[in-house]
Amino acid sequence: MVDKTMSLNECRGECLKNCSCTAYGAADIGSGSGCVMWYGDLMDTRTYGDGGQDIYLRLAASDLGLLWARLILGVETGLGQKIFRSPKLSLSPKDLGFRSVYYMYQLSSDAVVARLFLDHSGVFERVVWDNGRQLWTKYLSGPNDMCDSYGLCGPYGLCETDTIPICNCLRGFSPKSPSDWNLREAKGGCVRNTKLGCGEGGDGFMKLSDVKVPDSSNATVDATMGFDECAKKCLMNCSCTAYATSNISSGIGCLNWFGELIDSRTYPNGGQDLYVRLAALDLVKGKGQLPWFAIRLLRKLTKGLQCLVNWKTTHIFREGNSPADILASRRGSREAAEKAKIELSSTSQTEINLPFITADSSGAKHLNITLTRSKFETLVNHLIERTRNPCKSCLKDASISINDVDEVLLVGGMTRVPKVQEIVSEIFGKSPSKGVNPDEAVAMGAAIQGGILRGDVKELLLLDVTPLSLGIETLGGIFTRLINRNTTIPTKKGQVFSTAADNQTQVGIKVLQGEREMASDNKLLGEFDLVGIPPAP
Incomplete structure (x- = not known):
C-alpha cells in the first residue's frame, strides 16, 4: 500500500x-x-x-536487538582501525527488547574515510573525516553500558554497572533460579523472600535512589496526588508493588506499579527515587518507611553464676568440710557470686568474703578468696562460646549476612560482662550498641506491646515470630510442619489430610513444636480428638 x-x-x-x-x-x-x-x-x-x-x-519485542552490535567485526581496542567494507544489518543474539532500532549508513563520497573506536567499557564510536573542515566528526556511537539492555536482570532484578556481577536481586528478593544466576544468566529474575502481608498489615517500603524507574507498562499515573497519598494508595492495593513521584522536579504526582518490576537499573550520576514494597520481615535493615523492631532471643547465660558458685564450693571442699556444710553454705554463696560477677564487669579483680561459712571442731571457718576477671572468664568461657551458633542461625533465618547488620543490641545483665561483649564483636565485626539498658530492654518491649494492644501506640509495629516450627504427628510418627519457624504471628495455615484407615470416624491430633523429623523428638504442646468424621472407604 x-x-x-x-x-x-x-x-x-x-x-x-x-x-x-x-x-x-x-x-x-x-x-x-x-x-x-x-x-x-x-x-x-x-x-x-x-x-x-x-x-x-x-519484529516482536522479544526479537528486537541492538542492530549495530554485530558491526564491530575485526575491530581491535586502542585507537581503532579503518573500516573499508559496508556494514551489514543484522540482529544481536541478545534479547534486548527495544521498541524500534535501525541503522542508517550513507556516504556522500566513495573516498570518505571512516574510523571506529572501541574503549575498555564497551562504548564504540564511528567518526568520519570532514575534508572541508579538516576534522573528524562523530557519525554514530554505541550503547553506554550493558545495563542499557532491556530486562537484562529479569523481574525484581537491579542492573548496576559498578558491581560484579552487574545483576543483583533487590533487597528482600532472592534469585528464582540460583543455578542460572551462578552462570550469569539472570533473565529469570528474582522472587520475594517473604509474602506481602497485604490486608493483614506490616508491609513497608524500601527506598532505591538514583535509579531508572521500571517498565511503566503496568503502572498508573495521577499527576495531582502528593507523595504521602501515593504511598497510602499503594498500600491499599494488594497488587501494588512500588511507587514514585511522577514529576521529579516538583515532587508532585504519583506513579504506582502493579505486578513484577522489570528493567530497573542504577545511574552513577543521578536518577529517580523508587519505593519498593516489602513485607515487614524483609525490612531488616530498618531503612524502610515503617519503624519497627526485630527482636531475636539468642541464649541466656544464667549458668555463668552457677559456675562461679561451683568454683567457690570446690574451694570449700579443699578445706575438708562435709557435703551438708557445703549445701548450707550455698545460701550465702549465690549472693556473693552475683556481687562478684557485677564487680568484675568494671574491675580487674574482686574479693569474695564469706564469714562463718561453716564450722568444725576447731571453730568457725571463713571464706576469703581473690577472684580475677581472667579466672572468671575462664570459668564461663564454655557457656559464652555456645552463643556463636545461635548468632549464626539467627542470621541464616533472617536471610542476611553479617555486613547487613546495622546494630547489635545486648539484652540481660550478663551481657555487661566484658568477655561477652568481646565475643559479640568477634562474631559481628563491630562493637555492640550501648544505647539500650540491658536490664530494662525486655520491660520496655513489654510496655511497647502493651501500648500497641491498648491503642495508645500507633506509630510502631512490634513483630513476634514463632521460635520453632509448629506441626502435627501423622502416620508413622512423622512430624508434619504446618507453620515454619520465624513466621510472624498471628498467622494461619491449612492443609488437607486423609484418614489412615477405612471407615475411620475420629482422629487423634497431637500438636508439636520443634525441628526434628520424628514427632517423638519434638515437644508436645497439646492433643485433642477430632470426632464426627463421615466414614469412607
Missing part, C-alpha cells in the same frame, strides 16, 4: 495499528516522505553494495 501524503513517522504508526503489516518505508527515497506498507510475507529482498532503500521490518 502506498500513501504519498503520509510522513515516515505516521507510516510507522499506521503499520503498528494493523497486525497484518510486516514492514514499512518511505515512498519517495529522495525526500524521505510518503509511506509504503507491506502486508504478509516479504519476498525477493536483497541488499545493494552501492545504495538502496531503507525499509523497517516489524
Whole structure:
C-alpha cells in the first residue's frame, strides 16, 4: 500500500495499528516522505553494495536487538582501525527488547574515510573525516553500558554497572533460579523472600535512589496526588508493588506499579527515587518507611553464676568440710557470686568474703578468696562460646549476612560482662550498641506491646515470630510442619489430610513444636480428638 501524503513517522504508526503489516518505508527515497506498507510475507529482498532503500521490518519485542552490535567485526581496542567494507544489518543474539532500532549508513563520497573506536567499557564510536573542515566528526556511537539492555536482570532484578556481577536481586528478593544466576544468566529474575502481608498489615517500603524507574507498562499515573497519598494508595492495593513521584522536579504526582518490576537499573550520576514494597520481615535493615523492631532471643547465660558458685564450693571442699556444710553454705554463696560477677564487669579483680561459712571442731571457718576477671572468664568461657551458633542461625533465618547488620543490641545483665561483649564483636565485626539498658530492654518491649494492644501506640509495629516450627504427628510418627519457624504471628495455615484407615470416624491430633523429623523428638504442646468424621472407604 502506498500513501504519498503520509510522513515516515505516521507510516510507522499506521503499520503498528494493523497486525497484518510486516514492514514499512518511505515512498519517495529522495525526500524521505510518503509511506509504503507491506502486508504478509516479504519476498525477493536483497541488499545493494552501492545504495538502496531503507525499509523497517516489524519484529516482536522479544526479537528486537541492538542492530549495530554485530558491526564491530575485526575491530581491535586502542585507537581503532579503518573500516573499508559496508556494514551489514543484522540482529544481536541478545534479547534486548527495544521498541524500534535501525541503522542508517550513507556516504556522500566513495573516498570518505571512516574510523571506529572501541574503549575498555564497551562504548564504540564511528567518526568520519570532514575534508572541508579538516576534522573528524562523530557519525554514530554505541550503547553506554550493558545495563542499557532491556530486562537484562529479569523481574525484581537491579542492573548496576559498578558491581560484579552487574545483576543483583533487590533487597528482600532472592534469585528464582540460583543455578542460572551462578552462570550469569539472570533473565529469570528474582522472587520475594517473604509474602506481602497485604490486608493483614506490616508491609513497608524500601527506598532505591538514583535509579531508572521500571517498565511503566503496568503502572498508573495521577499527576495531582502528593507523595504521602501515593504511598497510602499503594498500600491499599494488594497488587501494588512500588511507587514514585511522577514529576521529579516538583515532587508532585504519583506513579504506582502493579505486578513484577522489570528493567530497573542504577545511574552513577543521578536518577529517580523508587519505593519498593516489602513485607515487614524483609525490612531488616530498618531503612524502610515503617519503624519497627526485630527482636531475636539468642541464649541466656544464667549458668555463668552457677559456675562461679561451683568454683567457690570446690574451694570449700579443699578445706575438708562435709557435703551438708557445703549445701548450707550455698545460701550465702549465690549472693556473693552475683556481687562478684557485677564487680568484675568494671574491675580487674574482686574479693569474695564469706564469714562463718561453716564450722568444725576447731571453730568457725571463713571464706576469703581473690577472684580475677581472667579466672572468671575462664570459668564461663564454655557457656559464652555456645552463643556463636545461635548468632549464626539467627542470621541464616533472617536471610542476611553479617555486613547487613546495622546494630547489635545486648539484652540481660550478663551481657555487661566484658568477655561477652568481646565475643559479640568477634562474631559481628563491630562493637555492640550501648544505647539500650540491658536490664530494662525486655520491660520496655513489654510496655511497647502493651501500648500497641491498648491503642495508645500507633506509630510502631512490634513483630513476634514463632521460635520453632509448629506441626502435627501423622502416620508413622512423622512430624508434619504446618507453620515454619520465624513466621510472624498471628498467622494461619491449612492443609488437607486423609484418614489412615477405612471407615475411620475420629482422629487423634497431637500438636508439636520443634525441628526434628520424628514427632517423638519434638515437644508436645497439646492433643485433642477430632470426632464426627463421615466414614469412607
